[in-house]
Amino acid sequence: MSHNVDKTNDDKPSDGSRRQFIGYGAAMAGLAIAPGVTLFDLAHGRAPEEAASNKVRWGMLIDTGKCASGCNDCVSACGKENGFSGSRETDSQWIRKVEIKDLRNGQSHSLPMMCQHCEHPPCVDVCPTGASFKRADGIVLVDRHICIGCRYCMMACPYKARSFVHEELHDQNPDVPRGKGCVESCTLCVHRVDKGGQPACAEACSEAGHNAILFGDLNDQNSEISKRVTKLATTQVRADLGLNVGIRYQGI
Amino acid sequence: MNIDAFRKIEGRAFYALAGLLGLVALIGLGAAHYMETHGHVVTGMNNQIVWGLPHVFAIFMIVAASGVLNIASIGSVFGKPVYKARAPLSGLLAIALLAGGLTVLMLDLGRPDRLIVAMTHFNFKSIFALNVILYTGFFAIVAIYIWTMMDRKMYAYSKYAGFSAFIWRLALTTATGSIFGFLVARQAYNSAILAPMFIIMSFSFGLAVFILVQSFMYAWNGMKLDPAILRRMKNLLATFAGAVLYFTIVYHLTNLYFAKQASFERFILLDGGVFTNLFWVGHILIGTLIPIGLLLHPTIGAKLKTVLLASSLIILGGFAQLYVLLIGGQAFPLDIFPGMQVSSSFFDGAIQHYSPTLPEFLLGLGGLGIALLITTIAVRVLNFLPRDDAHHSSKVAATD
Numbered sequence: 001m002s003h004n005v006d007k008t009n010d011d012k013p014s015d016g017s018r019r020q021f022i023g024y025g026a027a028m029a030g031l032a033i034a035p036g037v038t039l040f041d042l043a044h045g046r047a048p049e050e051a052a053s054n055k056v057r058w059g060m061l062i063d064t065g066k067c068a069s070g071c072n073d074c075v076s077a078c079g080k081e082n083g084f085s086g087s088r089e090t091d092s093q094w095i096r097k098v099e100i101k102d103l104r105n106g107q108s109h110s111l112p113m114m115c116q117h118c119e120h121p122p123c124v125d126v127c128p129t130g131a132s133f134k135r136a137d138g139i140v141l142v143d144r145h146i147c148i149g150c151r152y153c154m155m156a157c158p159y160k161a162r163s164f165v166h167e168e169l170h171d172q173n174p175d176v177p178r179g180k181g182c183v184e185s186c187t188l189c190v191h192r193v194d195k196g197g198q199p200a201c202a203e204a205c206s207e208a209g210h211n212a213i214l215f216g217d218l219n220d221q222n223s224e225i226s227k228r229v230t231k232l233a234t235t236q237v238r239a240d241l242g243l244n245v246g247i248r249y250q251g252i
Numbered sequence: 253m254n255i256d257a258f259r260k261i262e263g264r265a266f267y268a269l270a271g272l273l274g275l276v277a278l279i280g281l282g283a284a285h286y287m288e289t290h291g292h293v294v295t296g297m298n299n300q301i302v303w304g305l306p307h308v309f310a311i312f313m314i315v316a317a318s319g320v321l322n323i324a325s326i327g328s329v330f331g332k333p334v335y336k337a338r339a340p341l342s343g344l345l346a347i348a349l350l351a352g353g354l355t356v357l358m359l360d361l362g363r364p365d366r367l368i369v370a371m372t373h374f375n376f377k378s379i380f381a382l383n384v385i386l387y388t389g390f391f392a393i394v395a396i397y398i399w400t401m402m403d404r405k406m407y408a409y410s411k412y413a414g415f416s417a418f419i420w421r422l423a424l425t426t427a428t429g430s431i432f433g434f435l436v437a438r439q440a441y442n443s444a445i446l447a448p449m450f451i452i453m454s455f456s457f458g459l460a461v462f463i464l465v466q467s468f469m470y471a472w473n474g475m476k477l478d479p480a481i482l483r484r485m486k487n488l489l490a491t492f493a494g495a496v497l498y499f500t501i502v503y504h505l506t507n508l509y510f511a512k513q514a515s516f517e518r519f520i521l522l523d524g525g526v527f528t529n530l531f532w533v534g535h536i537l538i539g540t541l542i543p544i545g546l547l548l549h550p551t552i553g554a555k556l557k558t559v560l561l562a563s564s565l566i567i568l569g570g571f572a573q574l575y576v577l578l579i580g581g582q583a584f585p586l587d588i589f590p591g592m593q594v595s596s597s598f599f600d601g602a603i604q605h606y607s608p609t610l611p612e613f614l615l616g617l618g619g620l621g622i623a624l625l626i627t628t629i630a631v632r633v634l635n636f637l638p639r640d641d642a643h644h645s646s647k648v649a650a651t652d
Binding site: 089090092093096097098099100101102103104113122124125126127128129130131146147148149150151152154155156157158159160162163164165166167168180181182183237238241252 | 288290291292293298299300302303361362363364366367369370373374375377378379380381383384431434435436437438582586588589591592593594595596597598600
């Protein structure tokens with residue numbers, strides 16, 4: 001017993017100096033990486049080792065008034081970025097153009113439909129393994145390592161946003177891993193967003209001069225998307241389900 | 253014929269039957285392998301109809317598995333001797349059917365090789381994950397239940413085991429119905445009535461399967477089932493089939509009450525083509541009204557052949573009912589933009605078409621093969637044949 005007490009006493013001084021050393025070390029490391037962190041912050045991206053933050057809520061505002069019927073620029077850009085064509089019935093469609101017509105007044109709209117990145121995603125609720133998950137910054141994803149391909153999430157999604165990979169895939173984009181037998185959907189181009197970029201569909205839409213898709217942080221009061229969502233009447237599709245989606249529509 | 257000659261022929265017949273069922277099971281496994289190597293593109297399923305024929309087979313077997321255990325529950329929990337004699341066979345069929353159903357469900361996964369992932373990663377909010385636990389527990393509880401019934405030393409515990417199994421099977425079927433009941437996205441589902449409806453469906457499907465298997469075993473052994481017992485079981489089957497009809501009516505009436513569900517009901521009941529036909533002809537006429545009429549008929553109703561025909565029709569009707577619920581429920585388009593006319597390259601707003609392919613059918617059939625193979629072998633190895641002593645039989649005759 002006494003031996004143990006002695007040992008504890010012996011350890012004390014060295015423990016203190018170790019703590020001091022770790023403290024200095026952390027301070028030095030902090031100084032060393034601070035400029036890098038600042039740079040990442042300026043570019044609105046984050047370091048690879050840094051976790052997604054719930055201070056951010058990524059979202060989109062789609063102005064259907066600027067979205068032309070027959071224009072497929074966003075869909076083509078998504079296919080090119082994520083490596084699929086969507087020409088066969090069983091092929092994946094992460095984003096699709098939907099034509100809607102109001103039966104009461106005959107008014108028509110054209111709009112892109114994709115994963116709505118819900119705050120309370122039904123796909124995440126039903127997934128048995130937890131492969132469907134929501135990142136802290138609101139992006140809903142599928143972990144391809146633990147998806148067993150049960151397709152329950154496809155049954156649960158109110159937006160038909162998910163696709164199942166029905167056959168072997170070739171020529172994949174290394175940034176966007178996909179695989180036969182797993183379910184997939186719009187990732188909000190998470191690989192671009194994490195590097196400070198924006199989703200391919202939003203980029204293609206603005207590059208073509210349509211500017212129908214605005215991407216940004218819904219939580220940042222100074223962001224363009226946040227200002228517009230506050231000011232304008234925007235719509236959440238199937239708002240009755242109370243899912244608080246990240247993709248908002250304007251003009252429908 | 254002397255007894256040795258009979259045993260020789262009976263032995264050969266057993267191996268022939270086991271071989272045939274083994275072949276059906278093997279073909280099913282082959283179909284699953286074909287689906288896995290080529291991908292689901294070789295099935296009729298697509299991104300609109302995501303669950304197909306294998307799920308109809310799997311859910312039928314899982315629902316029937318919990319229902320067939322009812323025979324044992326009536327015996328052990330409610331103390332009816334006629335059913336007590338049938339309890340071990342009922343437990344065996346429950347395990348066999350669940351094994352067959354789960355095999356189909358598992359082999360239809362996009363990644364069946366990741367079964368270990370499903371067993372080690374749980375999202376407890378998911379009914380599917382809960383089902384993994386309920387199904388595994390069901391095997392264990394029913395196995396213990398059979399043990400308590402077949403081992404004299406353990407017999408004292410059979411009532412407790414039977415009671416646990418009864419509660420567990422209710423939870424299991426509630427969870428199976430809730431797979432659909434919790435889906436807010438689709439109009440066919442998202443209803444609390446699906447859980448009790450699945451329980452009552454299990455009563456009916458399970459008893460129909462039990463009657464067929466029991467009759468086959470009796471015929472195999474050259475035995476004759478006591479007519480009084482048959483009468484009791486067929487009356488119970490008619491009651492269960494009537495209860496399924498009642499729940500079906502309530503399900504559709506509640507849907508019709510909500511204006512937003514009217515178009516879906518119109519689709520199933522009037523305009524749905526194959527689904528409307530399967531509902532009225534398959535489920536209601538062939539699977540419900542004709543068998544109830546046969547079973548309750550004053551003269552032919554008590555005949556073994558009539559009961560077997562009615563049981564078979566109830567099983568066919570069960571398949572039709574699940575096909576309409578599962579495939580019909582997915583074929584009707586999602587109401588993403590209520591009140592709007594919708595179209596897209598992803599078939600928004602359109603009725604979906606589904607043509608099941610041969611591998612899907614063979615996989616489903618393979619599951620049935622596995623269930624019956626397990627039953628055949630177990631019945632051969634252990635004493636599962638229901639035996640009624642004269643005392644109980646005469647008592648039944650007296651009460652009936």
